[in-house]
Amino acid sequence: MISPAVRLRPARPDDAEPVAQLHARSWRLHYRGAYSDAYLDGDVVADRLAVWSARLAEAGPGAETFVAEDDGGLVGFVHVVFDHDERWGSLVDNLHVAQERRRGGVGALLLTRAAEAVAERAAGRGLYLWVQEQNTAARGFYRAMGGAQVETVAIAPPGGVPEWLNGSPRKLQMAWEDVKSCEARVS
Numbered sequence: 001m002i003s004p005a006v007r008l009r010p011a012r013p014d015d016a017e018p019v020a021q022l023h024a025r026s027w028r029l030h031y032r033g034a035y036s037d038a039y040l041d042g043d044v045v046a047d048r049l050a051v052w053s054a055r056l057a058e059a060g061p062g063a064e065t066f067v068a069e070d071d072g073g074l075v076g077f078v079h080v081v082f083d084h085d086e087r088w089g090s091l092v093d094n095l096h097v098a099q100e101r102r103r104g105g106v107g108a109l110l111l112t113r114a115a116e117a118v119a120e121r122a123a124g125r126g127l128y129l130w131v132q133e134q135n136t137a138a139r140g141f142y143r144a145m146g147g148a149q150v151e152t153v154a155i156a157p158p159g160g161v162p163e164w165l166n167g168s169p170r171k172l173q174m175a176w177e178d179v180k181s182c183e184a185r186v187s
């Protein structure tokens with residue numbers, strides 16, 4: 001189902017604050033278990049704000065961020081890096097939808113927009129991303145979008161601090177050989 005009244009547009013530098021807030025909220029909800037509580041309950045907002053302020057201030061032709069918004073403000077975002085890997089192509093680095101708007105088609109809209117941007121602007125046709133093994137909801141979403149699981153590797157500790165990981169969590173690589181096949185499947 002497509003959510004009503006959701007608009008997509010490229011992100012601007014002044015989106016850094018709301019994007020960082022949504023990103024941190026989403027990590028705290030969905031990365032708990034893999035990342036330690038000490039890390040997630042710490043300075044995650046400041047960390048994300050530094051990342052997004054730099055990214056959106058230095059936006060260039062090599063990457064794009066799209067935001068989804070409704071009349072109440074930001075409801076999701078996606079960031080894609082064009083031609084990131086020789087074998088796998090462009091990288092979807094972040095895709096997050098506000099908790100209250102999940103399962104309303106916003107994620108599919110954002111990922112489809114990122115795939116369109118790859119088709120328009122990247123040299124290669126491939127698209128890939130990493131998803132935490134424990135994140136079964138997102139894995140279901142990527143499967144529904146036609147992604148294939150191609151690799152499983154250990155997650156690196158955030159900030160390079162081993163104590164900020166719980167155990168030895170893993171992440172899965174999902175890939176589309178051709179971005180044209182990245183679209184919502186009718187279930």
Ligand SMILES: CC(C)(COP(=O)(O)OP(=O)(O)OC[C@H]1O[C@@H](n2cnc3c(N)ncnc32)[C@H](O)[C@@H]1OP(=O)(O)O)[C@@H](O)C(=O)NCCC(=O)NCCS
Binds near residue numbers: 026107108137141
């Ligand atoms: C993963 C995420 C981006 C999906 O966005 P969304 O807007 O909720 O997903 P959509 O409504 O567009 O779903 C499209 C299809 O994907 C599948 N899907 C979505 N969520 C699913 C879930 N929890 N379990 C199984 N399949 C799911 C369904 O087939 C769905 O179609 P349907 O609702 O008509 O059945 C969103 O849930 C999210 O932000 N999660 C938290 C952050 C996160 O994990 N990001 C990914 C990091 S790698």
